[in-house]
Amino acid sequence: MTSPSRGMAFRSASSSPMPTTSAVDSSPSTASSLSPTPPASTANSDYFLRLSAKFxxxxxxxxxxxxxxxxxxxxxxxVRDNGSAGVRVHSPIASRNFEFAIENKGTILSIKFSPDFRVLAVQRSNKSVEFLNFSENRQIDLVEYSQVCRARSAKILGFCWVSASEIVLITDTQGLESYAIRPEKKSLRSLKNYSVSVNWFLYMPPYLLLSxxxxxxxxxxxxxxxxGNYQRFNKFEIDIGAQHAVQNHMQPNKLLERDVVLAPVYGLLYVLVIKQVSKLxxxxxxxxxxxKNDGSVRIxxxxxxxxxxxxxxxxxxxLIVVHHQQSKMSKIFDLKLNTRGDSVKYHFPVSSYSIEPYHIKLNIVSIPYELYSSNWAVFLPSIIVDAKLGCLWQLELKTDSLACLIADRVKRIEFLLLRDHDAKSxxxxxxxxxxxxxxxxxxxxxSFELLNQKLKQFSTTKPGDEVQRRSVHLEQVEVFRFLLLPLSASLELPHRNIVAVLVEYLRSLLAVGMEPQYYVQELIVNTMVQFKMFHLLRHCVENGVFCDSKPFACLLLxxxxxxxxxxxxxxxxLKRLGSSVEEQVEILLAKNEIFAAMRLLQAAGVVQHEAYLTPRKFLEPALTSGDRMLFYSVFRxxxxxxNRLRGSSKFLSEELCDDIVFQFETMFPEDVADRRDVVF
Incomplete structure (x- = not known):
């Protein structure tokens, strides 16, 4: 298999064509009958990786x-007959599948579309790259235009698209040549070039690695x-040892392209180098x-x-997955599980197991597929291609099974919180x-501490931090719905344990500075009331375990x-919240604590603004209380x-006190309207 963007393979030359084979018939009838069947041991927890069912x-x-x-x-x-018999494009993304034909102008070495699929770049020699334009409806313009490398002695090792309008050619002696492409004019314009001798290269947008x-x-x-805005980092040297033996002769070691990977892990860029001999x-x-972003590189x-x-x-x-062909095993590493502060951290695999067995249905017969085949070409991030069979899979992680391998339950939660949001369930x-x-x-x-620390990080994540955005986290509503609510209804656990867990979740929210949602506090209060833990409820309220709020105050009321x-x-x-005195007065009036309400008003100095008081709000509960002396005192x-405000004891019509005045005159007919002594 030839790859314009090189991948790793269980072969000595990962960029050379796959050997021709007749093991799988390429006729249309055979191709249409090729389909996956469910693995023989789908539920087996001994496997933590699998090939995708759809390929x-x-x-x-x-x-x-x-x-x-x-x-x-x-x-x-x-590509059939160098494009003259057709070029068929396949992809897991259905919208990127189509077919076209180009002229046969020689053997094709590399072929790629621009990011917007409007320009096709074809390399047929080590001296130039040809381009063909496509319309929006994917109609091809067969008039080609090309770009040769700057130096006649240079050879083009490959190319990579930086954007829909920019391409970079990598040559052996001149290094990097950048060009702006103008499809409408069918021409290219030189932007920038860096002179460096190149043996091979790797491209992981937006980073380019040259050897x-x-x-x-x-x-x-x-x-x-x-x-053309490029940043060149400091070059660095890989220690590969002095020499090795070949047929009784000592030859210097060389760093091969197949032993190097350029990949982002947890949002950081790494160069991974496979060394066959370990010092440990x-x-x-x-x-x-x-x-690093400053250009420095270190192990x-x-x-x-x-x-x-x-x-x-x-x-x-x-997770870094290293496949080993001889043992047919895949080793999974997680850099975050080693929390030691060493300058260089050593990691043992989280697991070393084979990929789950895979079966392919060929002409109604289900046959086992050979995993870790020498025909495999492995590409980042999770692509496995078998060009001999004609299949492309995505490698899938069985997160649940892998998490069960971690005996430390706190570490297990920490591991799951680092996974993609698909691991939420x-x-x-x-x-x-x-x-x-x-x-x-x-x-x-x-676990609650880790959960809410992650929630806090997510709430403060910058929009551009896709790594943090994609990692799993649980919102308060999800914890409430899937964890706390079922727990509160449990009939098997002691009441003390249920309440302890609920309160602990609330405490962990406060510890990271997150405001608990009302429904979380309501569940905890209702659970305490259900179990008649009133003294614990009072203790939690008075010691700030619950967040003070008006809705929560209404719940307590x-x-x-x-x-x-x-x-x-x-x-x-309400006093701690700095709420208005009127709200506290409302509560006292609802309990017919008229005198307490009046004293509260006096203590707060509200009586000085007594023009704003609503008489009926006080007179009506005093009348309905049945206490004649209370009603008399409040009315007076x-x-x-x-009298103080208007020089008359009469109530205004808008104060709606006529019926209450009538009741007073009925209850106390001997009393005169302008009497000034008041019992209070």
Whole structure:
């Protein structure tokens, strides 16, 4: 298989064409009958990786058919007779599948579309690259235009699209040549070039890695920005050892392209180098060089493979998967699980298991597929291509099974919180198991801390931080719906354990500075009331476990019949909130505490603004209380207020007190309207 964007393979030359084979018939009838069948052990937890059930099938490599893969656009190009018999484009993305034909002008070495699929770049020699334009409805313009490399002696090793209007040619002696492409004029304009000798290159947008030096171990990293705004990082050298034996002769080592991977992990750029001899054990190792934004490069991590042989690398959900052909095993590494502060961290695999067995249905017969085949070409991030069979799969992670490998339950939650948001259901499943297991309360406490720290980070994440945005987190409503609510209804757990877990979640929210939602506090209060833990409720309210708020105060007020001290708790909370005196007065009036309401008004100095008081609000509860002396005192107070404000004891018509005045005159007929002594 020929690849314009090189991948790793279990072969000595990953960029050379796949060998021609007749093992799989490429006829249309055979191609249409090729389909996957469910793996024999789908439910087996011994497997943590699997090939996707849906795959892309294409015509395999034959004598007249070449296959190319562009891992940037994730497109397979099946080229028949150098394009004259048709070029068929396959992709997991249905909108990128189509077919066209071009003139046969020689053997095609590389072929790629621009990011907007409007220009096709075709390399047929090591001296130039040809271009063909496509319309919006994917009609091809067969009039080609080309670009040759600047130096006659230079050879084009490959090219990469920086944007829809910019392309970079990589040559062996001149290095990097950047061009702006103008499809409407069918021409290119030189933008920039960097002179450096190149042995091979890797491209992971927007980063380009060039290899130079006699041993191919001097690496140059470029950050390609559009248009022509490039940043060149400091070059660095890879230690590959002095020499090795070949047929009883010592030859210098060389760093091969197949042993190097350029990949982002947890939002940081790394250069991964596979070294067959480890200084710590008999196995090989993957040395990880971190490339920082300031251009500095240093070794930060080493993955211990514990075996030797041929390897290929995928990066799946920020997990590094190293496939080993001889043992047919895949080793999974997570850089975040090692929290030691060492300058260079050593990592052992989280798991070392084979990919789940896979079966293919061929002409109604289900046959097992050979995993870790020498025909595999492995591309980042999670693509596996078998050009001999004509299949492209995506490698999938069985997150639930892998998480169960981690015995430390807190570490397990930490591991799941680092995964993609698709792992949310798995995280909820494991958290629910902790909550319903009383001995796991310490793990539950720590898990809530991790959960809410992640929620806090997500709430403050910048829009451009896609790594943080895509990682799993649980909103308060999700914790309430899937964890806390089922827990509160549990009939198996002791009441004390249920309440302890609920309160602990509330405490962890406050510890990270997150405001608990009302429905979370309401559930905790209702659960305490259900279990008649009123004294615990009072203790939590008075010590700030619950967040003071007016809705929460109303919730407490509704408990008055079951827990009379709740009224005073509400008044204290409203005072802490700095609420208006009128709201506190309303509560007292609802309880017919008229004198207490009046005293509260006097203490707050509201009586000085008594013109704004509503008489009926006080007179009506005093009348309905049945206490004649109380009604008399309050009525006389407002008559005096009227005299002070208006020089008359009468109420205004808009105060709507006529019926209350009638009741007063009926109850106290001997009393004169202008009497000034008041019992209060």
């Amino acid at each position: 892309v099938h294409f015509d395999p490599v034959t004598k007249g058919t070449s296959v190319f893969f562009d891992d940037i656009q994730c497109q397979i190009f099946v 130079s030096g006699p041993a191919c171990n001097i690496l140059h990293v470029f950050l390609l920005r559009n248009p 054990n008999a196995g090989a190792e993957v040395v990880m060089y971190q490339v 930060t991590d080493i993955l211990l493979l514990e075996c030797n042989g041929r390897f290929a690398v995928n990066v799946l959900d920020n 798995v995280l909820i499943k494991h958290l629910a198991a902790y909550l319903h297991n009383p001995p796991d309360f310490p793990a539950c406490v720590k 509704s408990l008055e019949n079951m827990f009379p001290p709740a009224v005073q708790m509400v008044l204290d909370m 107070y407002f008559q005096m207020r009227n």
